[in-house]
C-alpha cells in the first residue's frame with residue numbers, strides 16, 4: 001500500500017502518502033481501542049464464542065464496511081462537523097436540513113460512550129503500576145481475579161484513574177489532534193500489534209490453544225439468537241467507530257485524492273485483525289487456567305495477567321502491554337471527544353480548549369455512573385437486569401450506533417444521486433459500486449429495522 005502511494009506521489013512535489021498514511025493512522029487509532037482488546041473477547045465469551053464471532057464478521061462485511069465508506073464520504077463532501085454536515089448535505093441534495101438530527105443523536109451517543117470509556121481505560125492505566133509493583137508475579141487465575149475485584153470494589157481508586165485518563169483526553173483534543181498524536185500513534189499502534197502477536201505466541205505454547213481457537217471460530221448455529229445478533233451488531237459498530245459521526249468528522253479532514261473504499265477496507269482489516277488476535281491470545285489462557293469465558297468485563301485483566309505472571313520479565317512485559325492498551329484507548333477517546341467539540345464549536349462560538357474542558361467535565365461526571373456500577377450501585381438494575389454501566393453500553397452500542405448508521409445509509413443511498421456517489425468514491429469497478437450501493441440502500445436499513453422489529457416483538 002505504501003509502495004503504490006509513494007509511486008503516486010512521485011509525480012508531484014509533496015509525497016501523497018504522508019497525508020493518506022496520517023489519516024489511516026488516525027482512523028485506525030480511533031477504531032482500534034478497548035473495543036478490540038477488552039470488549040470483543042468478553043462479548044464473544046458471553047455471547048457463546050463462535051456464533052457471536054461469525055455474526056460479527058458477517059456484520060462487519062455487509063454493514064460495517066459499507067457504512068464506514070458512506071460516513072467518511074459524507075464528511076469529505078460536506079467539509080463540516082457531523083450535525084452541520086448532514087444538515088448541509090440534506091439542504092443541498094434533498095431539500096431538508098432535518099438530517100442534521102442524526103448528528104445531534106451522535107453527540108449524545110459520543111458523550112455517553114466517552115463517559116464509560118474513560119473509566120475502563122482507567123483500569124488499563126491502573127494496571128501499569130500494578131504490574132510494575134510485582135505483586136502479580138506467579139499469580140494464578142484466582143489471585144488475578146481477586147486483585148481485579150479489589151480494584152473494582154474501590155470507587156475512590158477508580159475515580160483517580162478515570163480522572164487521569166479524562167484529563168489526558170481533554171488535553172490532547174484541546175491542543176488540536178493532528179500534530180502530537182499522529183507521530184505518537186504511528187509508533188504505538190504497530191507496537192501494540194507486535195505485542196499481541198507475541199501474546200498469541202505465548203498462548204500457543206502455554207495455553208490450550210486449539211481449544212481456545214475452536215471456541216472462537218467454531219460456530220454453534222443453534223446459539224444464534226436475536227440477542228446475539230444485536231450484541232454482535234453493536235460490537236461491530238462500536239469497534240469500527242461508526243454510527244455517531246467520528247468517521248464523518250475524520251473524513252472531513254481527508255484529502256480529495258484518497259480512495260475512500262480502499263481506506264475503509266484497510267481500517268476495517270486492521271480493526272478486525274486486532275480483535276481476532278486479542279481473542280486468540282485470551283481464550284487459550286482462559287481454558288488453560290480454568291477460567292470462565294463468560295467472565296464479563298474483567299476478562300482481559302484477569303487472563304493476560306496470569307500469562308504475564310508466569311513469563312520471564314512478565315511484570316515488565318505486562319506494564320508495557322497495559323501502556324500500549326492505554327495509548328490505543330486514548331487514540332479512540334480523542335475521536336469520541338472530537339466530533340462533540342467540532343459540533344458544539346460551530347454552534348456556540350466558544351473556544352476549542354474551553355469546550356474541551358466543559359465537555360470533558362460533563363463526561364467525567366456521567367462516568368460516575370459507571371464507576372459506581374461496579375461497587376456502590378452494583379445492585380441498581382436499570383434495563384432488564386443491567387447495571388447502569390451495562391445500560392449505557394447497551395443503549396449506545398446496540399441501539400444508537402446501528403440506528404445512526406442505518407440513517408446515514410438511508411441518506412447516502414436514497415437522497416444522494418448515484419452520479420454524486422460515483423464521483424465521490426471512484427470505485428475500481430462498476431460492479432463493486434453497484435454492490436456497495438445495494439448494501440447501503442437495502443441491506444443496511446432493512447437489516448437494522450428487521451432486527452429491531454424482531455427484538456420488539458420477541
Ligand code: TRP
Pocket residue numbers: 030031032033034035036113237238239240241242243244246332333335336401
Ligand atoms: N472504536 C473504539 C474502540 O473500539 C471506540 C470508539 C471511538 C467509538 N470512537 C467511536 C465507538 C465512535 C463508536 C463510535 O475502542
